[in-house]
Amino acid sequence: xxxxxxxxxxxxxxxxxxxxxxxxxxxxxxxxxxxxxxxxxxxxxxxxxxxxxxxxxxxxxxxxxxxxxxxxxxxxxxxxxxxxxxxxxxxxxxxxxxxxxxxxxxxxxxxxxxxxxxxxxxxxxxxxxxxxxxxxxxxxxxxxxxxxxxxxxxxxxxxxxxxxxxxxxxxxxxxxxxxxxxxxxxxxxxxxxxxxxxxxxxxxxxxxxxxxxxxxxxxxxxxxxxxxxxxxxxxxxxxxxxxxxxxxxxxxxxxxxxxxxxxxxxxxxxxxxxxxxxxxxxxxxx
Amino acid sequence: xxxxxxxxxxxxxxxxxxxxxxxxxxxxxxxxxxxxxxxxxxxxxxxxxxxxxxxxxxxxxxxxxxxxxxxxxxxxxxxxxxxxxxxxxxxxxxxxxxxxxxxxxxxxxxxxxxxxxxxxxxxxxxxxxxxxxxxxxxxxxxxxxxxxxxxxxxxxxxxxxxxxxxxxxxxxxxxxxxxxxxxxxxxxxxxxxxxxxxxxxxxxxxxxxxxxxxxxxxxxxxxxxxxxxxxxxxxxxxxxxxxx
Amino acid sequence: xxxxxxxxxxxxxxxxxxxxxxxxxxxxxxxxxxxxxxxxxxxxxxxxxxxxxxxxxxxxxxxxxxxxxxxxxxxxxxxxxxxxxxxxxxxxxxxxxxxxxxxxxxxxxxxxxxxxxxxxxxxxxxxxxxxxxxxxxxxxxxxxxxxxxxxxxxxxxxxxxxxxxxxxxxxxxxxxxxxxxxxxxxxxxxxxxxxxxxxxxxxxxxxxxxxxxxxxxxxxxxxxxxxxxxxxxxxxxxxxxxxxxxxxxxxxxxxxxxxxxxxxxxxxxxxxxxxxxxxxxxxxxxxxxxxxxxxxxxx
Numbered sequence: 143x144x145x146x147x148x149x150x151x152x153x154x155x156x157x158x159x160x161x162x163x164x165x166x167x168x169x170x171x172x173x174x175x176x177x178x179x180x181x182x183x184x185x186x187x188x189x190x191x192x193x194x195x196x197x198x199x200x201x202x203x204x205x206x207x208x209x210x211x212x213x214x215x216x217x218x219x220x221x222x223x224x225x226x227x228x229x230x231x232x233x234x235x236x237x238x239x240x241x242x243x244x245x246x247x248x249x250x251x252x253x254x255x256x257x258x259x260x261x262x263x264x265x266x267x268x269x270x271x272x273x274x275x276x277x278x279x280x281x282x283x284x285x286x287x288x289x290x291x292x293x294x295x296x297x298x299x300x301x302x303x304x305x306x307x308x309x310x311x312x313x314x315x316x317x318x319x320x321x322x323x324x325x326x327x328x329x330x331x332x333x334x335x336x337x338x339x340x341x342x343x344x345x346x347x348x349x350x351x352x353x354x355x356x357x358x359x360x361x362x363x364x365x366x367x368x369x370x371x372x373x374x375x376x377x378x379x380x381x382x383x384x385x386x387x388x389x390x391x392x393x394x395x396x397x398x399x400x401x402x403x404x405x406x407x408x409x410x411x412x413x414x415x416x417x418x419x420x421x422x423x424x425x426x427x428x
Numbered sequence: 429x430x431x432x433x434x435x436x437x438x439x440x441x442x443x444x445x446x447x448x449x450x451x452x453x454x455x456x457x458x459x460x461x462x463x464x465x466x467x468x469x470x471x472x473x474x475x476x477x478x479x480x481x482x483x484x485x486x487x488x489x490x491x492x493x494x495x496x497x498x499x500x501x502x503x504x505x506x507x508x509x510x511x512x513x514x515x516x517x518x519x520x521x522x523x524x525x526x527x528x529x530x531x532x533x534x535x536x537x538x539x540x541x542x543x544x545x546x547x548x549x550x551x552x553x554x555x556x557x558x559x560x561x562x563x564x565x566x567x568x569x570x571x572x573x574x575x576x577x578x579x580x581x582x583x584x585x586x587x588x589x590x591x592x593x594x595x596x597x598x599x600x601x602x603x604x605x606x607x608x609x610x611x612x613x614x615x616x617x618x619x620x621x622x623x624x625x626x627x628x629x630x631x632x633x634x635x636x637x638x639x640x641x642x643x644x645x646x647x648x649x650x651x652x653x654x655x656x657x658x659x660x661x662x663x664x665x666x667x668x669x670x671x672x
Numbered sequence: 673x674x675x676x677x678x679x680x681x682x683x684x685x686x687x688x689x690x691x692x693x694x695x696x697x698x699x700x701x702x703x704x705x706x707x708x709x710x711x712x713x714x715x716x717x718x719x720x721x722x723x724x725x726x727x728x729x730x731x732x733x734x735x736x737x738x739x740x741x742x743x744x745x746x747x748x749x750x751x752x753x754x755x756x757x758x759x760x761x762x763x764x765x766x767x768x769x770x771x772x773x774x775x776x777x778x779x780x781x782x783x784x785x786x787x788x789x790x791x792x793x794x795x796x797x798x799x800x801x802x803x804x805x806x807x808x809x810x811x812x813x814x815x816x817x818x819x820x821x822x823x824x825x826x827x828x829x830x831x832x833x834x835x836x837x838x839x840x841x842x843x844x845x846x847x848x849x850x851x852x853x854x855x856x857x858x859x860x861x862x863x864x865x866x867x868x869x870x871x872x873x874x875x876x877x878x879x880x881x882x883x884x885x886x887x888x889x890x891x892x893x894x895x896x897x898x899x900x901x902x903x904x905x906x907x908x909x910x911x912x913x914x915x916x917x918x919x920x921x922x923x924x925x926x927x928x929x930x931x932x933x934x935x936x937x938x939x940x941x942x943x944x945x946x947x948x949x950x951x952x953x954x955x956x957x958x959x960x961x962x963x964x965x966x967x968x969x970x971x
Contacts, residue, residue: 226771235948392779394778399759
């Protein structure tokens with residue numbers, strides 16, 4: 143495969159991971175940008191493991207995942223009191239505080255970041271991670287679990303009265319999406335070979351929001367569509383590469399106004415919302 | 429006694445919304461709750477379904493005190509409800525809304541929540557309510573009366589022992605109301621669940637409820653057979669100028 | 673000691689600057705329930721117009737101020753037409769509107785930022801010296817420039833004017849009604865759409881004037897002049913809650929003094945994450961801002 147294409151494909155995969163992590167939060171009613179912060183945690187775990195701690199990559203990943211499992215739910219906690227835009231702002235603040243902390247600590251190399259992360263990530267790693275994460279996302283959003291999750295996202299109060307433990311679900315999603323974020327950051331750091339604070343700031347937040355919204359809010363497949371589209375757009379439409387931000391911005395507006403369910407929503411119309419239909423009934427022309 | 433409410437009391441910012449309300453519901457009984465706007469009916473329901481915590485008082489189902497239970501645990505006890513201002517999940521289809529009720533009931537009973545079993549039961553319920561044709565659409569595209577029926581189907585889906593219906597007849601045409609009351613009587617007949625119905629439409633309410641309880645300013649002012657409650661001077665007084 | 677005094681002075685100037693930036697942002701947030709991320713680019717546009725007209729024409733500064741204000745206002749209307757007006761037609765509920773408009777304004781902001789970046793050729797543009805001559809006054813060891821005085825006084829005047837318009841005029845009364853509930857305002861006879869438009873125009877003009885002043889203060893501007901202030905603006909309006917000008921001033925002062933006086937005492941991590949910490953702490957403790965009125969929600 144052409145080097146440029148395989149590189150793009152790999153980035154598409156990594157962005158898909160963060161986008162799915164963000165999407166899971168959105169589905170359960172928490173518009174959280176925290177996964178970008180977790181990405182940064184994963185990347186710094188990779189870098190510190192390789193340079194400061196002198197342990198293997200796997201150990202670095204394990205430490206990052208551990209931190210995510212413990213603190214992921216904690217970052218999700220405020221959603222009980224604050225919803226919608228305000229919660230999005232809280233999670234944004236979380237991301238930026240992390241960015242600010244790592245850019246002021248000698249231990250994390252301040253604004254320069256950390257160089258010398260071994261270049262290990264290849265397409266296989268990303269592919270396997272993506273398949274696993276899709277599996278988790280499909281499990282969380284399918285069947286009764288998915289209905290409970292979406293109900294919690296749409297009207298927590300009624301969801302409670304339907305026997306859904308909304309708070310617990312959201313904490314679980316907080317942990318899962320944090321872990322996914324850490325994995326994405328870990329893979330990214332081992333792909334580009336260094337970390338610095340600017341990688342995981344407001345620009346990345348904008349990028350991920352753009353992917354999720356354009357791909358389609360409310361379904362993990364939407365996140366993947368968005369991630370692939372936005373990441374490969376400059377490559378597909380080469381003449382447009384330098385107008386990339388303008389195109390992204392315009393797409394964002396058009397989709398938000400005209401296709402609130404995003405590109406995936408166009409296909410979503412064909413989802414079997416009525417449940418499986420009896421073959422006999424279908425034949426009778428029901 | 430299926431349900432026993434003892435001395436329910438709550439105040440919001442110094443205003444007493446519900447004041448020492450006690451009453452009981454027998455298994456399989458249909459109890460109507462009447463009262464003017466602001467008499468505390470919905471607040472009562474919100475406490476009885478634990479969406480708000482009672483300031484004082486106790487609530488028992490079958491002798492089990494559930495006053496301190498979390499709202500999501502009530503389905504397991506066999507309590508479900510509908511809402512005054514239609515609260516269907518707007519991005520879930522009619523069938524999916526009902527499926528949520530079905531799966532909650534299965535969880536309560538400990539049966540595995542398999543999709544096939546869930547959908548079979550959903551379709552049964554949709555047939556019963558005569559809304560099978562709407563299975564795949566989003567609730568917002570349906571007329572108001574039909575949405576009411578969907579919400580009631582969702583509440584019945586968990587096979588509860590006790591259902592609270594908050595103004596189920598509101599905004600319905602008299603035909604729709606008649607059909608709904610027949611549906612409710614049928615459901616009670618076949619499953620033996622008890623219903624507590626809050627409504628302004630006293631005429632329809634009397635046609636289904638065996639017993640009435642009247643509230644005014646957060647207190648129970650009359651309780652008993654429909655005719656006796658409606659002719660009670662205190663009830664008449666509280667209703668003067670309203671839609672009786 | 674003199675250092676502290678000097679930093680207090682600098683803090684005052686910085687706070688004025690933040691106030692100017694946040695004024696329009698806060699009004700739009702209160703009235704339209706829109707967190708207008710493109711506000712940053714309206715601010716930048718003010719600076720851009722100043723630099724360009726200053727370099728390519730012989731127009732005097734007061735004329736440029738007027739042109740910048742009008743340009744900012746028109747640009748704001750353009751953003752509205754593309755990003756917010758279609759959403760108003762859709763009659764979304766408040767939460768949906770807040771999130772969707774955040775996204776459309778992010779789109780508008782991305783486009784404008786990229787355009788300005790192209791126009792400025794990805795570089796900082798100096799303020800043409802002919803527009804403004806800096807004078808420095810010394811009071812003992814304290815230094816004060818006429819640019820600083822200009823910024824502070826303008827901020828004071830524009831804040832008072834905004835407060836007066838919102839609180840004391842017929843227009844402001846309609847505006848507050850609109851902020852509470854557009855439907856209700858319509859019922860009592862407020863023509864909502866023109867009111868929205870005028871508000872957007874005014875806020876765009878405010879942003880552009882603020883951008884112009886910052887360009888004078890720093891004698892330079894670039895594509896990110898506004899974007900760099902956006903998070904501070906958000907922190908300020910989160911702190912203030914919707915519709916409180918007093919809260920806005922307080923927020924601006926906390927950030928301004930935190931960065932100047934605070935830099936003498938606080939570790940640099942805290943100082944640089946101050947806006948985000950403000951957002952975090954305030955929202956976690958008082959979700960509706962220190963000065964916002966909490967809404968009661970019915971089941």
